[in-house]
Amino acid sequence: MSSLAIKIDENSIPRDDMANAMINRKLHKCVRQDNIEAFQSLVEQHLTEKLVTPSGNSLLHVAVSYGSDNITSYLARTFPSLITIQNSQKDTILHLAAREGKASHTIKSLVELNPSLIRKKNTKGNTPLHDAVITDNKEVAKLLVSSYPEVAYYNNNNGKSPLYLAVENGNKKKILDDLLKTEVSFPIKSEDGDAVPKGKSPVHAAIKQRNRDILEKIGKEKPELLRLTEEELGNSLHYASSIGFLEGVRFLLKKFHDGAYETNRQGDYPIHVACKSHSVDVVKEFLDIFPYPKEFLNKEGQNILHVAAKYGNGSVVRYILKQEQKLVAPLLNAIDEDGNTPLHLGAFYGRCTATFLLVRDNRVEHFIVNNRNWTPYELAEESSKRSEEKYIKTDEMRAEERKQFDSKNSIPAHEIKGKEVDSHKMDTKEASPKDEITVLYCQMVITLSILFFNACPKKSRKEIFPVIQLPMSRAKEEIKSMVGNLLVVTVLVAGVTFAGAIQLPQLRDKDKSREFNCTYEKLLCGYLFLDVGALSTSLVGALILLWSNFSYPKFQIPAVKFSISMVCLAIVMMFGAFFVSVRIALLGSHGGLLTIIVEVVAVMFFIAQAFLVFPWIIPLEFNHVLLQFLLHCFNYSFFLMFIYSRWWLPKKLSDLKIRHQFSKIGGRDFGG
Template sequence: MGRLDMMIELESEPQWRDDRPKKEEKKRSTTRGSPSRIDDDHNESQSSDEHVTYIQKDYDLYLAAKNDSLHDFLTVLDRASAAEPASYADILRRLSPAGNTYLHVAAKHGNKDIVTYIAAMVASLVSSKNSDGDTPLHLAAKAGQEAVVKALLVHSPAENLLRAKNERRNTALHEALINGHESVAQYLVKEDPTVSCYKNDEGKSVLYLAARYGYADCVRLILQLSPNPEHIVEQLKEKSPIHAAIKGKNRDVLEAMLNMNANLVQLRDAEGRNPLHYAASLGYLEEVRYLLDKCSPSATQRDNSGSFPIHLASIYGSVDIISLLLQDCPCPEELLDRKGLNILHLAARNGRYNIVRYILSNPALEKLINMKDRNGNTPLHLATKEWHPRIVSALTWDKRVDVKIVNDDGMTALDVAEYYMKYNSQFRQRLTWAALKAAGTPRSLRQTTAGGHNSKKSSNMENYKDRVNTLLLVSTLVATVTFAAGFTVPGGYNTSDTDLGIAAMLREKGFHIFVFGDTIAMFSSIVVAVVLIWAQLGDLTLALNALTLAVPLLGIALTMMAMAFTAGVFLAVSKLRWLSTAVLVMGITFFMILVVLLLPLCTPITSTNRILRYLSFYSFYLLILATRS
């Protein structure tokens, strides 16, 4: 190791302290680096050079413990012992600030000869723990040093050392598995199979970790040597190794466990879920197929909440798994949870559009479409309540969906939307409401009689006023700009007597486009301004009608203004071909972007007219994408 490397490593290596029992006539001297025990008869004014000498000797010993040379280690140990003076055992008991002994260091770096020597010299150090609660065996297992693990077990009672836990309640076997050292783990299992039942502070057993990380041979060994098979079964009800194998997609581990004990496939966890529940919730098709082959009745077992595996597949959006589970289920309408929810209810409530589309396209599942849950809610009610506009749109476009159905509260899906919009009206909720309106969803007689819609109108008047004021401001700005452009035409005016005041580019086609665009924009914005003034009269119905007319007209005004601008600039630079072409390309590109952005805002997405509804279909979905709904 070069001097520079040693200096850099010295800054990061632990400082050492003497952990021996102190006699009354001696005291401890603390310095930067490796504290050493200094006798009272040493002068307190001892030079800094002498302190550096002691520090360097301890650090040299630390480096020797890291390097795989017993000869070098003994040479440095002998030199340090003679310099203080101190016995070998006293020096070997010293600890770093992290509580590590030289045995910890040697074990971590796989120096078997040094480990054997220190363990024989001071046997008590084999079971000593650092500040993290790690014994040398923990560090050796964590680093995958199998030879060192075997050497340590020779010098200490195997049971005590193997069952020792650190601050995270991990045994050395836990650490070997967590850090990916399967061969070390197998050796430790053979030494003490009882440790396989131990759990750490996360409740994870050794069997769970072996299954989670895909160590099939280790799993087999644990199951074969387990002294208490009943305890292994108990573990499956908490942190289940079978669930861990499924989560890690470790088929060989899953097969190993089920081949050892086929009854494990029916065991439940704390939530009452069997392995098939778990595989279905994760969307693992191959694991589901394998578990069905092992135990098909598990597909019709409920968990503690009353859910079947197919319900979890619906909640998490696994179409392939639902299709597989339905193959052996002739009556899917019988698969209800304790709230009376079928798979379409759950998909609609949780926003699983792919599941909804699959069910709507499958004639065998038609009976699910208008089914009610325990509260009388259909899938349309639930999708509305959770504000899933895409799913509401898909349901309302299907003619088999009855939008007139009321739940046990006497509310249609539109009533549900308007009821909850009173408290929080966001754009996603407005899209859901718009989809229901476009489908002609009625209000219930009870809600209409109660005047709920009228109260909603009055409460939302302030919101509509803000929109009216914003549009009025924009229309005024467009009218001002287009008015000014009409008298500052491209190319200016002729000054000759015969054509005085006539536009110089009157006969150019680009000028004609400019004039048409500017004129349409000017008058459209003026009409919008007048319409919005009517909307200020305080009547909500009048405001809604004004907005319905004003928004499309304002969209036309903005589009025409952009067209007029492009035509005017094109005319001004038409003599330079590349520049005029660039202006034309940019103008057309941004004109198309403008149309795409304005189309959803100007399309009547709430219209029940069949033609208008088809025309606004893509605008509606563009709004859904824009709002990530």
């Protein structure tokens, strides 16, 4: 079958039915070069209103973007319908002029004749002024804002106005100055109702950059902007306090004093937000101006000490506690809506440093109960249990997910060979939550230990040593298992000690002085005493177990308890015998340092062994209490050595440095 080529002459197509055609390279070149004569001859052969680029730009868009003023003027005069056309991104000719062009005479005329173009937004929600500010096109920005000042406060899709963008850009080319020097009335409303005071505040942008110069500029030209709020961040004082911007807080407290009495969405005053941050200087600034902190209560009825303890800001807690008694006294034991004192909140949230500072202050009551009738220690105990359950549950969930992942992604070995496997890919998402829960659990445990030694309510003997009664069937099974294990241990100890009695330790060199021989005989007597004692006690324990097991089964429980004591004592004596044999082996040795090292290590292990054996001798219920006490001791010591000391030492050195400076100034003044 032969192909048929059909040639169509575009001039033969009716112009009314012609679809949008692409701008050819000749037209594009003429526009770029602003060649009006060649352009006019070429444009007569096309339907100008239908010519576009792939992005939907008309000839007028292209002319404006290249700054071709002659062609721009010709097209605007000859084809006025092109002026209001928007491309695929809904950009008008002013958007392109703002991004790429200049404020030529033609552009100025178009702005004057078509003021509605200034308010047009593209798909990003940007007006031409937005684009002018983003590209630092000062000339076009000045033209647009002078023609329609309100557009400086219109918000784009991200809630940012041109004024916000100018602040965010650091006032490059002084565009911010032009935007502020306009007479506008508030509130401002755009056609779609999205304008300042909605959206992002330019004052918040200046605070975010910690730029006091821009803050002062805004306060001088447009002081009403200082009162703008953002839903998430609150007013300007809230935001400056949250990031610890001291200079900004000082300026705002002078220019926007009333902002200190406003609450944010969470119901907090700026002074509460300052207590959540770690900036003591900001809290000090508030207290210097508002020396009545008890009057500032958030929606939960919490004062500044409540908030500082809740968020674990030890520096702020320490500063508040050091203030004069009249200022601090109403805060120390105040209760919130739930009946919690600052110590309750520090205990519940596991804020170890804040809890330690509060519990060590004699003015703080340790045993106040909240609405649930819990003291701070009991609240911390309950919170610690929940944290432990969450920690265990998360660990089990991760193990289950790992198991499911392995089962779903089990690939034969021959398929895996030659492929690179990322071993960290599976754990990346779950690592962060697990780490957070681990840290929280550790903080809760340490906080509980601090309260155990400083604010633990007295308990009755029954509460300390609860009687645990196991079911009879379970008790029989456990006793049977313990009897078997103890018999194995006693036989092993008896066998080792019997072998030690047969082969006594000997001196390495028998030709020693009489003094060494006397020492050897004493050590040998001690060795025999310990070895024979270990053998005897282990045999006694084994015989009692056998006697109770076969002759009198009802005495198994006391027999097991007595045998445990005998076995533990035998093990300690066996280690003592070994220690004496080492002393005999080192007797007369010239390696003094080696002898000391061996003896010190042996003594340390002997103490550790006795420490581990001791819980087996004491009753089971007391054993649990002892273990709990030892864990609290470890956690408390760990806190004092590694957490509190790292925090306290720099603070103490800073205080000493300040005192030294004041003393030097005072001495200089006195001397003067």
